[in-house]
Amino acid sequence: xxxxxxxxxxxxxxxxxxxxxxxxxxxxxxxxxxxxxxxxxxxxxxxxxxxxxxxxxxxxxxxxxxxxxxxxxxxxxxxxxxxxxxxxxxxxxxxxxxxxxxxxxxxxxxxxxxxxxxxxxxxxxxxxxxxxxxxxxxxxxxxxxxxxxxxxxxxxxxxxxxxxxxxxxxxxxxxxxxxxxxxxxxxxxxxxxxxxxxxxxxxxxxxxxxxxxxxxxxxxxxxxxxxxxxxxxxxxxxxxxxxxxxxxxxxxxxxxxxxxxxxxxxxxxxxxxxxxxxxxxxxxxxxxxxxxxxxxxxxxxxxxxxxxxxxxxxxxxxxxxxx
Amino acid sequence: xxxxxxxxxxxxxxxxxxxxxxxxxxxxxxxxxxxxxxxxxxxxxxxxxxxxxxxxxxxxxxxxxxxxxxxxxxxxxxxxxxxxxxxxxxxxxxxxxxxxxxxxxxxxxxxxxxxxxxxxxxxxxxxxxxxxxxxxxxxxxxxxxxxxxxxxxxxxxxxxxxxxxxxxxxxxxxxxxxxxxxxxxxxxxxxxxxxxxxxxxxxxxxxxxxxxxxxxxxxxxxxxxxxxxxxxxxxxxxxxxxxxxxxxxxxxxxxxxxxxxxxxxxxxxxxxxxxxxxxxxxxxxxxxxxxxxxxxxxxxxxxxxxxxxxxxxxxxxxxxxxxxxxxxxxxxxxxxxxxxxxxxxxxxxxxxxxxxxxxxxxxxxxxxxxxxxxxxxxxxxxxxxxxxxxxxxxxxxxxxxxxxxxxxxxxxxxxxxxxxxxxxxxxxxxxxxxxxxxxxxxxxxxxxxxxxxxxxxxxxxxxxxxxxxxxxxxxxxxxxxxxxxxxxxxxxxxxxxxxxxxxxxxxxxxxxxxxxxxxxxxxxxxxxxxxxxxxxxxxxxxxxxxxxxxxxxxxxxxxxxxxxxxxxxxxxxxxxxxxxxxxxxxxxxxxxxxxxxxxxxxxxxxxxxxxxxxxxxxxxxxxxxxxxxxxxxxxxxxxxxxxxxxxxxxxx
Numbered sequence: 001x002x003x004x005x006x007x008x009x010x011x012x013x014x015x016x017x018x019x020x021x022x023x024x025x026x027x028x029x030x031x032x033x034x035x036x037x038x039x040x041x042x043x044x045x046x047x048x049x050x051x052x053x054x055x056x057x058x059x060x061x062x063x064x065x066x067x068x069x070x071x072x073x074x075x076x077x078x079x080x081x082x083x084x085x086x087x088x089x090x091x092x093x094x095x096x097x098x099x100x101x102x103x104x105x106x107x108x109x110x111x112x113x114x115x116x117x118x119x120x121x122x123x124x125x126x127x128x129x130x131x132x133x134x135x136x137x138x139x140x141x142x143x144x145x146x147x148x149x150x151x152x153x154x155x156x157x158x159x160x161x162x163x164x165x166x167x168x169x170x171x172x173x174x175x176x177x178x179x180x181x182x183x184x185x186x187x188x189x190x191x192x193x194x195x196x197x198x199x200x201x202x203x204x205x206x207x208x209x210x211x212x213x214x215x216x217x218x219x220x221x222x223x224x225x226x227x228x229x230x231x232x233x234x235x236x237x238x239x240x241x242x243x244x245x246x247x248x249x250x251x252x253x254x255x256x257x258x259x260x261x262x263x264x265x266x267x268x269x270x271x272x273x274x275x276x277x278x279x280x281x282x283x284x285x286x287x288x289x290x291x292x293x294x295x296x297x298x299x300x301x302x303x304x305x306x307x308x309x310x311x312x313x314x315x316x317x318x319x320x321x322x323x
Numbered sequence: 324x325x326x327x328x329x330x331x332x333x334x335x336x337x338x339x340x341x342x343x344x345x346x347x348x349x350x351x352x353x354x355x356x357x358x359x360x361x362x363x364x365x366x367x368x369x370x371x372x373x374x375x376x377x378x379x380x381x382x383x384x385x386x387x388x389x390x391x392x393x394x395x396x397x398x399x400x401x402x403x404x405x406x407x408x409x410x411x412x413x414x415x416x417x418x419x420x421x422x423x424x425x426x427x428x429x430x431x432x433x434x435x436x437x438x439x440x441x442x443x444x445x446x447x448x449x450x451x452x453x454x455x456x457x458x459x460x461x462x463x464x465x466x467x468x469x470x471x472x473x474x475x476x477x478x479x480x481x482x483x484x485x486x487x488x489x490x491x492x493x494x495x496x497x498x499x500x501x502x503x504x505x506x507x508x509x510x511x512x513x514x515x516x517x518x519x520x521x522x523x524x525x526x527x528x529x530x531x532x533x534x535x536x537x538x539x540x541x542x543x544x545x546x547x548x549x550x551x552x553x554x555x556x557x558x559x560x561x562x563x564x565x566x567x568x569x570x571x572x573x574x575x576x577x578x579x580x581x582x583x584x585x586x587x588x589x590x591x592x593x594x595x596x597x598x599x600x601x602x603x604x605x606x607x608x609x610x611x612x613x614x615x616x617x618x619x620x621x622x623x624x625x626x627x628x629x630x631x632x633x634x635x636x637x638x639x640x641x642x643x644x645x646x647x648x649x650x651x652x653x654x655x656x657x658x659x660x661x662x663x664x665x666x667x668x669x670x671x672x673x674x675x676x677x678x679x680x681x682x683x684x685x686x687x688x689x690x691x692x693x694x695x696x697x698x699x700x701x702x703x704x705x706x707x708x709x710x711x712x713x714x715x716x717x718x719x720x721x722x723x724x725x726x727x728x729x730x731x732x733x734x735x736x737x738x739x740x741x742x743x744x745x746x747x748x749x750x751x752x753x754x755x756x757x758x759x760x761x762x763x764x765x766x767x768x769x770x771x772x773x774x775x776x777x778x779x780x781x782x783x784x785x786x787x788x789x790x791x792x793x794x795x796x797x798x799x800x801x802x803x804x805x806x807x808x809x810x811x812x813x814x815x816x817x818x819x820x821x822x823x824x825x826x827x828x829x830x831x832x833x834x835x836x837x838x839x840x841x842x843x844x845x846x847x848x849x850x851x852x853x854x855x856x857x858x859x860x861x862x863x864x865x866x867x868x869x870x871x872x873x874x875x876x877x878x879x880x881x882x883x884x885x886x887x888x889x890x891x892x893x894x895x896x897x898x899x900x901x902x903x904x905x906x907x908x909x910x911x912x913x914x915x916x917x918x919x920x921x922x923x924x925x926x927x928x929x930x931x932x933x934x935x936x937x938x939x940x941x942x943x944x945x946x947x948x949x950x951x952x953x954x955x956x957x958x959x960x961x962x963x964x965x966x967x968x969x970x971x972x973x974x975x
Contacts (some may be wrong), residue, residue: 088872
């Protein structure tokens with residue numbers, strides 16, 4: 001039996017009087033999957049979570065949870081746990097009362113009492129024995145963990161976490177990510193899919209550091225290994241870009257491609273760009289170097305300190321065509 | 324699968340609760356929840372293994388217990404009940420009055436209105452203009468010395484004088500409260516809210532006790548051979564009582580405006596070359612004008628619609644529109660009473676509307692980043708300038724003390740005194756059923772009992788109504804403004820109109836499709852009191868709800884709480900001080916309500932303390948002052964509750 005996706009959005013649009021918060025969103029999340037929406041503030045992430053939680057109704061489109069259209073299902077019947085960005089702990093209740101609140105409306109999953117459930121969850125979030133504490137006495141991180149325990153207590157089918165994001169962690173922990181932009185989804189995929197192969201210029205620039213370059217294709221040729229290569233005139237210089245996966249690329253057209261900072265190397269022998277080193281940020285394991293290339297900024301990641309004039313290059317196969 | 328969340332569909336075996344090892348249940352179709360996150364997640368999907376099989380169904384109402392279904396509809400049900408109550412207790416009565424005035428013998432006519440508008444008795448010379456006399460003749464008579472004002476003219480005249488007196492008395496108070504620091508300043512500032520709950524009939528008793536011919540003051544004057552200072556049944560008494568009532572309101576509004584003046588604006592003016600007085604004129608005064616106008620407009624509207632004070636202090640000579648409406652009702656001339664009441668309502672609403680238009684044009688005052696510094700009340704130096712200002716303030720303080728303290732203090736003193744010196748006999752009288760006297764006479768104990776019963780009953784109606792309206796007007800939706808106006812309209816309509824409407828409609832009985840519906844006088848009084856009180860509940864509860872983080876409610880709902888459950892578990896506990904303050908308001912207003920009560924209670928045994936006081940004034944001043952003290956204690960206690968829990972900066 002093929003089961004319905006746990007969460008399914010179909011053409012969901014939410015318009016307010018003057019603005020459109022999300023437009024024509026469609027995606028599905030399967031049982032057990034960790035799915036993350038990423039995007040700049042105001043892109044519609046929070047609206048999407050609020051639609052899923054039932055705090056807003058879509059202007060158009062439908063939302064299904066485990067195959068059931070929830071248009072007329074109020075938040076309390078959706079079995080969706082929510083952790084808000086500001087945690088929204090009930091200030092007039094103790095930590096224990098906060099976590100136990102959802103158990104007033106449904107018995108705890110499993111053969112445990114409500115008290116045991118609360119104690120177990122607080123144990124899980126490293127706050128064991130803190131039942132009697134007042135939320136005001138907690139640090140920000142502790143509040144967040146109480147909010148998490150509270151959301152998990154009734155055993156929700158879906159857990160919504162509204163958080164300020166740390167992109168690297170999101171990529172590390174998510175099964176799949178959706179990159180949102182102006183209320184729309186630009187790309188959905190696994191982190192291993194999205195990071196190296198962004199489909200739009202926005203995704204290329206938003207997910208991780210990137211160098212997006214564009215120029216006119218002056219020639220198409222085949223390299224020694226049989227791959228298709230485009231020569232792209234960037235102005236000061238012409239570089240070679242592998243375009244195997246893009247059969248549409250042809251001479252005379254403008255090509256937009258990106259090269260990750262970690263692929264800009266000082267010892268590269270192909271596609272050499274002569275740059276001047278600007279600021280340098282030490283990140284621990286690596287160093288992020290801001291390079292000036294004919295008035296444009298390029299980013300490189302190196303293990304060694306750089307200074308003065310530096311020639312960097314990249315492998316034509318490390319360039320990825322976007323848009 | 325049932326829509327209930329009780330988890331009865333899960334077997335214990337597959338429900339092995341979460342453990343530190345995050346062990347998944349052995350049964351494969353019972354998986355961990357899907358996690359949709361917006362950015363950085365904190366817990367992995369192993370965080371909660373203890374859940375039921377995916378896909379519990381949501382079918383709303385499917386097999387749901389009735390109680391549960393009622394609960395999720397509760398807000399809609401309460402909202403509907405509130406609308407029905409508001410219609411029955413306010414809009415229907417007001418409509419009844421309107422119909423009474425325009426439908427004569429079954430056909431609509433404006434003739435009664437025309438009669439009122441062209442009757443010199445009401446509109447004086449303006450009526451002659453309205454009835455078509457040549458303007459020249461009317462003007463000549465108007466400029467002659469023996470012109471008459473007419474009832475409406477007199478009402479406006481005394482309101483204008485009262486407004487001037489209130490502003491003159493309130494303005495210095497605002498200056499002292501906003502610009503000086505001294506012990507008790509905050510308490511004094513809090514006291515400016517007292518008139519909202521002080522029954523005006525009690526103030527009238529205080530004035531009679533303090534300035535009547537038998538007052539301690541006048542006895543003292545007579546003892547030393549001086550003429551008595553008896554001005555109880557004069558225009559002056561009315562105006563002073565009105566100023567007693569409204570000057571604190573003016574002071575309160577102006578103090579708030581003065582405290583929001585940004586000190587750096589004044590300092591900028593000074594650094595640009597303006598002198599101290601010039602800077603005040605150019606920078607501070609323009610920010611105070613709107614508040615003066617607001618205080619004056621409200622005072623005018625309140626005193627234009629004045630009733631108990633003029634009824635008690637105006638004697639037979641002075642009558643305002645409201646008093647005359649009341650007399651017409653007593654004469655059973657309901658049609659003319661209705662027409663006159665509507666004319667008055669139209670005038671009051673026009674003034675309010677004009678003021679609101681003016682207010683809307685004013686730019687929004689931003690709260691000053693840094694208020695003007697307060698000066699110490701004790702003179703910092705012995706310079707002529709410092710001394711003069713303090714002496715002036717001291718003189719004002721004496722006047723204000725005489726004005727505000729003497730009437731109340733004399734009333735308290737008089738309640739404990741009798742022919743033989745200090746006595747409790749006035750209070751004992753309140754607890755006895757008057758043995759002699761006819762049945763129709765007002766008796767003390769029933770008045771006390773009725774007041775308390777009506778107070779509690781109207782509180783029980785007004786509190787839920789007010790909370791429901793507060794909830795409905797703080798949610799965001801189209802048409803919210805309209806709901807707000809419709810719900811708050813009772814603040815602008817006098818109790819006389821509501822009283823007449825209830826009397827002529829539901830008390831006398833209404834026929835709806837063959838069934839006669841009538842309510843008792845007691846129910847009608849409770850309705851009128853609840854209508855008068857619940858807007859104050861809204862005003863004390865709504866600001867708290869407005870500022871509450873909406874995600875608190877949303878968290879509760881995501882955890883399974885219905886809308887009304889979230890209201891009871893989360894919102895109301897957090898705005899509880901406002902709810903209690905609103906309850907105190909509703910109770911105090913019921914206890915002091917006079918206008919509608921006197922209409923509805925006349926000729927019945929449903930009279931309250933304020934009605935009894937009005938009957939006793941002039942004949943049984945002792946018991947009247949004792950009742951006045953009871954009212955004072957009850958309303959002062961309410962005031963303390965309001966002040967502690969929700970008075971300041973809560974939209975009042």
